[in-house]
Amino acid sequence: MLRNQLEMLVALQDLDCMLREVEDVKALGFEVPGKVDLEKAREELARQISPPLLSTYERLRARYKRAIVPVKDNKCLGCFMRLPTSLGARGRKDEEVITCEGCGRILYWLD
Amino acid sequence: MERAELALFFREGLFLPDMKARTKEEALEELVDLFVREHLVRNRGIVLEMLHKREALGSTGIGKGVAIPHGRTLAAPDIVIAFGRSRQGIEYDAMDGKPVHLFFLVLAPPQDQSNKYLPVLGKLVEMLSEDENCQKLMQVESFQEFIDVVVGEK
Ligand SMILES: [Zn+2]
Numbered sequence: 001m002l003r004n005q006l007e008m009l010v011a012l013q014d015l016d017c018m019l020r021e022v023e024d025v026k027a028l029g030f031e032v033p034g035k036v037d038l039e040k041a042r043e044e045l046a047r048q049i050s051p052p053l054l055s056t057y058e059r060l061r062a063r064y065k066r067a068i069v070p071v072k073d074n075k076c077l078g079c080f081m082r083l084p085t086s087l088g089a090r091g092r093k094d095e096e097v098i099t100c101e102g103c104g105r106i107l108y109w110l111d
Numbered sequence: 112m113e114r115a116e117l118a119l120f121f122r123e124g125l126f127l128p129d130m131k132a133r134t135k136e137e138a139l140e141e142l143v144d145l146f147v148r149e150h151l152v153r154n155r156g157i158v159l160e161m162l163h164k165r166e167a168l169g170s171t172g173i174g175k176g177v178a179i180p181h182g183r184t185l186a187a188p189d190i191v192i193a194f195g196r197s198r199q200g201i202e203y204d205a206m207d208g209k210p211v212h213l214f215f216l217v218l219a220p221p222q223d224q225s226n227k228y229l230p231v232l233g234k235l236v237e238m239l240s241e242d243e244n245c246q247k248l249m250q251v252e253s254f255q256e257f258i259d260v261v262v263g264e265k
Contacts, residue, residue: 021183022168028233029240030179031206034168 002094006108008049009068015042068106079103112230118261123254124149125193135203142216145193154186172205177239181217190219213248
């Protein structure tokens with residue numbers, strides 16, 4: 001259940017990255033009419049994510065390019081801080097949203 | 112970014128003054144194949160898919176016979192630009208509906224440390240918005256002549 005929410009959040013983040021790129025090239029003079037479709041897809045996806053999780057994401061996004069990052073070898077791939085192994089055990093249970101103690105980014109475990 | 116710096120992103124192996132392509136699809140393939148031949152891209156399919164997705168959002172044919180297909184891809188280790196020219200012109204579904212003669216394919220890694228991707232695109236757009244430069248690019252015979260036009264020396 002939570003796993004599914006986090007997966008959707010990662011997809012949302014990918015869309016946000018694409019939208020940012022589109023904004024950037026539009027500013028240079030490229031026309032990107034497909035942007036409205038991307039925005040529509042983003043809206044639909046965002047609607048399926050629980051409001052508190054979404055607002056945490058939006059808050060972090062103002063600060064970081066990537067607000068949700070994977071954990072690999074017990075390290076947050078946002079700030080590369082080593083995380084306590086107990087956090088990994090909790091994270092893998094998929095019962096609560098876990099954020100990095102170092103940078104505050106939302107974490108998900110790949111393994 | 113200065114035009115002289117822009118010139119550093121081109122290579123002789125990515126210079127194709129006589130494209131054979133007749134369609135948009137073939138044009139993108141012909142240009143990507145230059146990168147493959149130069150060992151700058153290993154996965155041709157990934158790059159083409161990325162370029163098609165980008166075109167689906169809006170044609171990179173910016174008008175006046177110019178197209179600047181572009182995108183970030185894990186398949187590209189660095190920012191590099193290929194130049195292709197089609198004398199007969201290729202239907203590219205450009206903004207002004209005119210066939211495209213001058214192609215600049217820009218590839219960049221997902222995160223370029225130097226942050227040069229957007230400045231490179233911006234400088235290209237600026238250079239190609241001058242008709243005189245486009246006319247000159249239609250005439251160049253060698254890579255060196257091409258670079259001279261990019262640098263902007265008389
Ligand atoms: Zn962190």
